[in-house]
Amino acid sequence: MMIRKLRLTWLLVIGGILVACTNASADLSTNSQSNIAKAQTSSIPNYPPMYDVEVKICDNIIAPVKDGKRCIKHKLRLWGLVEEAKLVRTGIPLPSMSAVAHKLAISSKGCYPEYSQPSQPQFYWADLLIYVNKRGAKPTIEVNKTQLSNQKIHELMTSQFSTPRIATFGGVGCKPLPVPVKKK
Structure with missing residues (x-):
């Protein structure tokens, strides 16, 4: 009977340690994901509008x-x-x-x-x-x-998948006008 109580106590102690370690590692992984996201955000340059x-x-x-x-x-x-x-x-x-x-x-x-x-x-x-x-x-x-x-x-x-052209521009699209346009 004493051995059974001792085993139960050890199981509770080991279970408590495992739960404590699991929570700590979950917090670390959450923090590391947050840190990775922050690092990626700060590495993105500011682009013009x-x-x-x-x-x-x-x-x-x-x-x-x-x-x-x-x-x-x-x-x-x-x-x-x-x-x-x-x-x-x-x-x-x-x-x-x-x-x-x-x-x-x-x-x-x-x-x-x-x-x-x-x-x-x-x-x-x-x-x-x-x-x-x-x-x-x-x-x-x-x-x-x-x-x-x-x-x-x-x-x-x-993007590795971006193409040099999109469907809305082709041929003479997006070339500067040769002369200023007069307002009508």
Whole structure:
């Protein structure tokens, strides 16, 4: 009977030691994970502002009708705050045609990934061709922008899977406008 009590006491003592060690190691692993996260955060450089931008052009354009409106949406990823977006006539207004070709010009510091860092603030071409009807009001342009976090920009910059091009830019996209655009 005495041996049984002695074994039970030893089991309780060993169990208490194991529980105490387990809690301490759990605290250490939690602290080490917290320290690793802090170290990673401090090693991320500060990047210039980058924005996900959606441009919506509606009304007097040639586009499919959806929800009773003619609209085209275009997504961009741009360095710096977007100051202005406008349509610039690139086509010749022919008498036999009811619409004229326009391209979207957007002011920023360049587009990602075409520009791996901000460039000169100016107007850049978005790779988007829009046909605007000759008659009627000017199309409306709505710009919605969302600033990316520094962490998200870091992930984009260091991603092994990032491609040199994204679907929204190609061809002559994101080239600076050759001359300043006059306001209409």
